[in-house]
Every structure is written in C-alpha cells, then in structure tokens.
Amino acid sequence: MTGGAQPASVVVIGAGQGGQQTAVSLREHGYQGRITLISGEDALPYERPPLSKTYLKDGAYLRGDKQLWLRPATYYVNQSIDLVAGTVTGIDRTARAVRLADGSSYEYGHLVLATGARARTLGVPGAGLRGVHTLRTVRDAAALGASLAAARRAVVLGAGFIGLEFAAVARESGCEVTVVETRSRPLARVVSARAAAHFTRLHREAGTHLLFGQGVAALHGDRRGKVAAVETADGRQLPADLVLFGVGAAPHTELAAAAGLPVDDGITVDARLLTADPHISAIGDCASFPAPRTGGRLRLESVQNAVGHGRLVAERLTGSLRAYDELPWFWSRQFSTTLQIAGVDERPDREVVLGDDPDAFSVLLFRGNELRAVESVNRPGDHIAARRLLHRRVPLSPAGATAPGFTLKGYLTGASTG
Numbered sequence: 195m196t197g198g199a200q201p202a203s204v205v206v207i208g209a210g211q212g213g214q215q216t217a218v219s220l221r222e223h224g225y226q227g228r229i230t231l232i233s234g235e236d237a238l239p240y241e242r243p244p245l246s247k248t249y250l251k252d253g254a255y256l257r258g259d260k261q262l263w264l265r266p267a268t269y270y271v272n273q274s275i276d277l278v279a280g281t282v283t284g285i286d287r288t289a290r291a292v293r294l295a296d297g298s299s300y301e302y303g304h305l306v307l308a309t310g311a312r313a314r315t316l317g318v319p320g321a322g323l324r325g326v327h328t329l330r331t332v333r334d335a336a337a338l339g340a341s342l343a344a345a346r347r348a349v350v351l352g353a354g355f356i357g358l359e360f361a362a363v364a365r366e367s368g369c370e371v372t373v374v375e376t377r378s379r380p381l382a383r384v385v386s387a388r389a390a391a392h393f394t395r396l397h398r399e400a401g402t403h404l405l406f407g408q409g410v411a412a413l414h415g416d417r418r419g420k421v422a423a424v425e426t427a428d429g430r431q432l433p434a435d436l437v438l439f440g441v442g443a444a445p446h447t448e449l450a451a452a453a454g455l456p457v458d459d460g461i462t463v464d465a466r467l468l469t470a471d472p473h474i475s476a477i478g479d480c481a482s483f484p485a486p487r488t489g490g491r492l493r494l495e496s497v498q499n500a501v502g503h504g505r506l507v508a509e510r511l512t513g514s515l516r517a518y519d520e521l522p523w524f525w526s527r528q529f530s531t532t533l534q535i536a537g538v539d540e541r542p543d544r545e546v547v548l549g550d551d552p553d554a555f556s557v558l559l560f561r562g563n564e565l566r567a568v569e570s571v572n573r574p575g576d577h578i579a580a581r582r583l584l585h586r587r588v589p590l591s592p593a594g595a596t597a598p599g600f601t602l603k604g605y606l607t608g609a610s611t612g
C-alpha cells in the first residue's frame with residue numbers, strides 16, 4: 195500500500211500497545227473496512243509499564259487488570275473492531291490468510307505483525323523451580339505479586355530496567371533484595387555511566403545488594419520444588435524465596451520467518467514499516483526498522499515506538515506516504531526517581547552534564563558535534579525541551595552546551611525565536 199486503494203480488511207496479530215494503536219488509529223483516520231485484532235492473551239489490550247511499577251505495589255494487582263486497560267470493552271464494540279482471542283500459528287501469504295491454533299482462519303487485505311517480544315530466561319539448572327519468575331504479561335505480574343507478598347528474600351537476575359524497577363518495588367515492600375548482573379554496572383546497554391552510577395547509589399542507599407560482574411551457575415530448590423537459593427558463578431549461595439529473570443526480551447519473529455519474510459534482530463521492515471511482502475507490515479518490539487536519524491537499523495522496546503509505529507501504519511493504509519521519522523523516547527521509574535530519555539545512541543563519544551544536584555541532572559550525549567540523546571533524572575523540563583530540540587534537529591555542540599548559563603529550555607526558546 196503506497197497511498198493507493200485502501201485494503202478491504204486489516205488483520206492485526208497481537209493486541210498489545212502497537213497492535214491496539216493500529217486499530218484505534220485506523221478508525222480515527224476514517225478507515226471503514228473490517229479490522230480484526232487477534233490477541234494471544236486472555237485480557238483486553240493493556241499497558242505493560244505499570245507491571246513492574248505501580249501494579250505490584252500495595253497489592254494493586256489483586257484488583258485485576260481493568261486498571262491497565264488501554265480502552266474499555268465497549269470501545270471495540272462501538273468502533274467495530276473485532277477482538278479475537280487466539281494464537282496465530284501460520285500465515286498463508288498466497289491465500290492472504292492467517293490460521294489460528296483453534297483451526298479458524300481470517301483472510302486479510304493487509305496484515306500487521308504486532309507480536310511483541312517474550313521475556314528471556316537463562317538456561318541454568320533450576321530455572322523451572324516454583325518461585326522463579328519472568329515479567330512480561332499481566333498474568334506474570336499477578337504471579338509475581340503473589341510471590342512477593344509472601345517473600346522475604348528476592349534475587350533479581352539482570353540489572354536492566356525491568357529488573358531494577360522490580361527490585362525497587364520489592365525493597366519498598368520490605369523484602370531483602372539482591373541484584374546479580376554480569377556486567378560491571380546496571381543498565382549497561384541503555385544509559386550513560388553517569389546515570390548508571392546514580393541508579394547504583396539509589397538502590398544501594400535503599401539497602402539492596404548489587405553484585406556486578408557476576409554470573410549465575412544454578413538455582414537450587416527445597417524438597418517441595420520451590421526455589422531456595424541462587425548459586426553465583428563464583429560459588430556464593432544467595433538465599434532466595436523469589437527469583438526474577440530480568441535478562442531482556444526476545445522478539446516474536448517465528449511466524450514471519452516461517453512465512454519466508456526476512457528477519458534480522460527483528461522482522462525486517464523498510465522506512466514505511468513494510469516487510470518484503472507489500473501486504474504485510476511489522477511494528478513495535480518485533481520490528482527491525484531503518485533508524486531515521488542515525489542510519490543503521492533499530493529494534494526498540496518502548497511504548498513510544500510501538501504507538502508511533504501503529505499510527506504510521508494506520509496512516510499509510512489510509513493514504514499517507516510518510517516514512518517513519520519519530521524521535522525515540524523512554525521513561526523508567528524507580529523509588530521516587532524518574533528517568534526520561536530522549537533520542538537514542540549506543541556509542542556517544544562526548545557527554546555534558548547539566549545540573550549540580552546529584553538527584554536531579556541531565557546527561558547530554560553527543561557523537562562528534564551532534565547531540566544524539568539526553569537522559570534526564572528528575573528533570574522533566576529538560577526532557578521536554580530535549581525532545582523538541584532533537585525532533586527539530588536544532589544544532590547543539592558540546593561547546594554550546596557548556597557555555598555559562600546554558601539551559602536546554604533557554605536554548606530551545608532562542609532557537610525558536612532566533
């Protein structure tokens with residue numbers, strides 16, 4: 195579809211953040227064909243970020259998943275969006291139809307793969323013991339919440355965002371918490387050393403034990419098959435009645451690969467989020483797309499990315515020719531600290547820090563003379579200004595950012611009026 199006739203029907207596999215947004219945006223853009231939103235989970239489309247944050251606090255999970263819903267059930271009925279519960283097991287690209295595990299099938303004019311990702315685990319002995327968790331779905335969160343309510347000692351494997359967010363909640367619930375991380379610092383792939391040091395301090399001050407540069411050899415259980423200890427690679431035994439794997443997520447690419455579509459780190463799409471098949475798009479966590487600003491390819495796991503992708507595909511299917519060009523942004527909340535990141539760059543070569551408050555600062559990340567990303571810790575104003583600067587590609591060099599009296603907001607205002 196490149197601005198031509200609209201497809202008679204759109205089938206979306208996956209009713210998560212991206213799939214749901216596609217359906218919503220299609221209707222907002224006046225699409226009148228059939229929309230089928232196939233959900234592999236027995237829940238109305240919901241948001242995942244609270245699962246590692248507020249949903250686990252003070253028994254909030256006991257009140258059910260309604261608090262997480264993106265829209266009430268009536269919305270889908272009123273908008274004639276067919277929500278179908280089931281797992282798609284195959285795509286027939288010749289017949290343009292998807293097949294579900296229960297034997298039913300749906301034909302499509304256009305197919306959107308919004309299959310997301312699954313939580314990774316480690317292939318260590320004892321990974322299947324009771325009390326060992328992953329966190330991706332609302333069901334995972336309910337099981338984790340129930341374990342947490344009874345736990346005294348939690349061990350988190352991996353100091354990424356989900357692992358640290360859970361560690362904070364567990365500590366706030368009075369649990370003893372140890373985080374084991376193979377790298378030398380937390381959030382190693384995703385934030386600067388300065389921001390990582392801040393989160394290290396935050397967790398240590400809260401009494402959490404952080405073990406860096408440490409692998410896991412095995413999980414050991416008691417006689418009833420419940421986890422009792424984590425054995426580290428150097429032979430330490432960490433008592434635990436709850437273990438969370440926080441070791442990242444793997445994109446659901448199997449359906450696409452089995453249908454003969456190219457897959458790299460995710461399902462390969464072009465700048466308009468089309469796969470090699472002009473009748474199939476892929477979006478969100480499962481999609482590997484050309485990075486619009488920095489070159490190369492990206493696969494991002496964030497709400498902004500899934501929502502932005504869903505909107506773009508809906509626009510394309512209703513006639514727009516726009517390529518995907520949105521600025522990535524992300525947030526995390528741990529204890530009472532909010533981290534917000536605008537832009538993305540895995541290999542910045544210069545950093546400038548704004549703010550002298552150790553609990554509220556921003557790190558500006560440059561490649562050469564180009565501002566690539568800004569991490570803001572408890573500085574929401576900086577984050578908003580950074581998003582605008584980066585979105586509009588306003589030039590800013592490290593020298594400019596270290597000028598006396600420099601602020602992101604002031605610089606943005608100057609750039610807008612100048």
Ligand SMILES: Cc1cc2nc3c(=O)[nH]c(=O)nc-3n(C[C@H](O)[C@H](O)[C@H](O)COP(=O)(O)OP(=O)(O)OC[C@H]3O[C@@H](n4cnc5c(N)ncnc54)[C@H](O)[C@@H]3O)c2cc1C
Nearest residue numbers: 208210211212234242243282309310478479495496497500
């Ligand atoms: C605990 C947690 C906390 C997070 N916190 C943040 C945060 O603070 N900020 C942020 O920006 N992002 C956060 N994220 C990431 C964000 O939630 C994801 O990036 C986003 O949900 C991706 O949306 P998606 O539609 O691509 O995939 P998902 O939301 O994962 O949806 C994919 C859906 O597809 C379904 N599916 C897969 N295969 C099939 C099939 N064959 N048939 C039918 N259905 C199928 C899955 O069951 C799933 O329901 C968090 C994620 C988690 C798990």
